[in-house]
Amino acid sequence: xxxxxxxxxxxxxxxxxxxxxxxxxxxxxxxxxxxxxxxxxxxxxxxxxxxxxxxxxxxxxxxxxxxxxxxxxxxxxxxxxxxxxxxxxxxxxxxxxxxxxxxxxxxxxxxxxxxxxxxxxxxxxxxxxxxxxxxxxxxx
Amino acid sequence: xxxxxxxxxxxxxxxxxxxxxxxxxxxxxxxxxxxxxxxxxxxxxxxxxxxxxxxxxxxxxxxxxxxxxxxxxxxxxxxxxxxxxxxxxxxxxxxxxxxxxxxxxxxxxxxxxxxxxxxxxxxxxxxxxxxxxxxxxxxxxxxxxxxxxxxxxxxxxxxxxxxxxxxxxxxxxxxxxxxxx
Numbered sequence: 389x390x391x392x393x394x395x396x397x398x399x400x401x402x403x404x405x406x407x408x409x410x411x412x413x414x415x416x417x418x419x420x421x422x423x424x425x426x427x428x429x430x431x432x433x434x435x436x437x438x439x440x441x442x443x444x445x446x447x448x449x450x451x452x453x454x455x456x457x458x459x460x461x462x463x464x465x466x467x468x469x470x471x472x473x474x475x476x477x478x479x480x481x482x483x484x485x486x487x488x489x490x491x492x493x494x495x496x497x498x499x500x501x502x503x504x505x506x507x508x509x510x511x512x513x514x515x516x517x518x519x520x521x522x523x524x525x526x527x528x
Numbered sequence: 529x530x531x532x533x534x535x536x537x538x539x540x541x542x543x544x545x546x547x548x549x550x551x552x553x554x555x556x557x558x559x560x561x562x563x564x565x566x567x568x569x570x571x572x573x574x575x576x577x578x579x580x581x582x583x584x585x586x587x588x589x590x591x592x593x594x595x596x597x598x599x600x601x602x603x604x605x606x607x608x609x610x611x612x613x614x615x616x617x618x619x620x621x622x623x624x625x626x627x628x629x630x631x632x633x634x635x636x637x638x639x640x641x642x643x644x645x646x647x648x649x650x651x652x653x654x655x656x657x658x659x660x661x662x663x664x665x666x667x668x669x670x671x672x673x674x675x676x677x678x679x680x681x682x683x684x685x686x687x688x689x690x691x692x693x694x695x696x697x698x699x700x701x702x703x704x705x706x707x708x709x
C-alpha cells in the first residue's frame with residue numbers, strides 16, 4: 389500500500405509505503421523498485437479524478453476514486469486543499485479513520501511555525517506516528 | 529484565544545498575556561526601524577518607510593498564524609462550496625476562535641469586495657488616547673496583525689486576497705477584503 393500527501397500545487401509533501409505482515413513477500417518484490425514507480429504513477433494519474441470529484445461533494449473523505457488493474461485509489465481532501473491518497477488493493481481496512489487521524493497529525497505538523505505550508509514534511513515524529521496509525525487501521 | 533469547555537483536551541490561553549504580547553510585538557516592530565540611532569524613540573514611528581516596514585512585518589506574522597489557525601479551525605467541518613461561504617466562515621467560526629465573538633456586520637458588492645465590521649474589536653477595547661482621532665491613529669498599526677490573520681486564513685483556503693483595515697473610531701474596526709481573481 390502506498391500513501392502520498394499532495395499539496396495544493398500537486399507537489400508531493402509526504403510519501404510512505406505501508407506493508408502488513410502478510411505482505412512481507414510483496415515487500416521484497418517491491419524492493420526491486422518497479423512497484424514503487426508504478427505506485428507513484430497511479431497516484432499521480434488519479435489526481436485529476438480527485439480534482440473532479442472534490443467539487444461534487446462537501447465531504448472530505450472521497451472513498452475510492454480510481455481503479456487500475458487491481459489497485460484502488462482512495463482519497464481524502466482537506467478544506468485547505470491538501471490531498472491524501474492511498475493506493476491499495478481490495479481490502480484495505482478502515483481507511484476513513486486512518487485518513488481522519490492522518491488529518492489530525494497533518495494539522496499538528498502545520499501548527500509548527502517553522503514548517504513551510506505546502507512544503508515537504510520532514511518531521512521524524514510525524515513519520516513515526518503515521519506508521520503507527522497505518523499499523524492500527526490498515527490491514528489489507 | 530478561547531476554547532469551548534466541553535472539549536477535554538482543550539488548551540487555554542491567558543487573555544491578558546496575549547494582549548500584552550501583541551502590544552509589545554507592535555511596539556517592537558515599530559521600533560526596530562530606528563536601529564541606526566540605537567535608542568528607542570518614545571513614539572516608535574520615525575517615518576513613512578519605517579511605518580510601512582513595521583506594518584508589513586506584522587502582517588506577514590499574522591499571515592502565517594492565520595494559515596495555521598485555519599487548518600485547525602476547519603478540521604471538523606465540511607469543505608467550502610464558494611467564496612461567500614469562505615467569508616462567512618471567517619466572520620463566524622474563525623473570528624469566534626480568535627476573539628470569542630463574531631463579526632457584527634458583513635457587506636459585499638458581490639463582485640469580490642467584502643467589508644467586515646467589528647463594532648467592539650477586542651484588541652482595541654482598552655486603548656485610549658487624548659482624543660478619538662488620536663486613538664484611531666495610534667491604534668492603526670495594531671490592525672496589521674489581524675489583517676494578516678484574515679489574509680492567511682483566506683490563503684489557506686485557496687483564495688488570494690488583499691485585506692485593508694480601517695480604524696476611524698475605536699473600538700470599531702472594519703476590514704475590507706478584496707478577492708484577487
